[in-house]
Amino acid sequence: MLWVKAFHIIFMVTWFAGLFYLPRLFVYHAMAKDPISNERFKIMERKLYYGIMMPGAVITATLGITLIYINSWAVYANAGWMHAKLTLIVILIGYHLYCGKLLKAFKEDRNRHSHVFYRWFNEFPVLLLISIIILVIIKPSL
Ligand code: HEM
Incomplete structure (x- = not known):
């Protein structure tokens, strides 16, 4: 269980590295004027999204679901903080997928x-x- 949790956190950090850096690349890409920079940003964005963020998201979620399975859902069924966390994760996945949509728009100029x-x-x-x-560490009674 502790090993699963450790890797859950490791891949969450990987995922967030991309979630923070990809929109930063979009900032610079939106300002780029020359074709060489444009093509270079496209490659950087594609590699970050598919090589770092996608595996980070899939493995974090898989290990998170494994943690629920190991501990049993009964432990979390009445825990408001876990319901709130899962709701925020749905929003986070929406943000991640929207990044993919923006990436495609850049790719197609x-x-x-x-x-x-x-x-x-x-x-x-x-x-x-x-x-x-804050939700997973403080576990507030919601
Ligand atoms: C589908 C996605 C996810 C699921 C199903 C999930 C589920 C879980 C579960 C069941 C635990 C053990 C909680 C406990 O009993 O203490 C846990 C721990 C943790 N999760 Fe997630 N998680 C997910 C995504 C995330 C994300 C996106 C983050 C960070 C932004 C995150 C951060 C953490 C941290 C820091 C812990 C360790 C808490 C502790 O034990 O002190 N998780 N997760």
């Missing part, structure tokens, strides 16, 4: 958002990370 949009967009996973960590 049809991005319509400004770098300012991506700067704000970049802040959203910070709020989710802070909220989820």
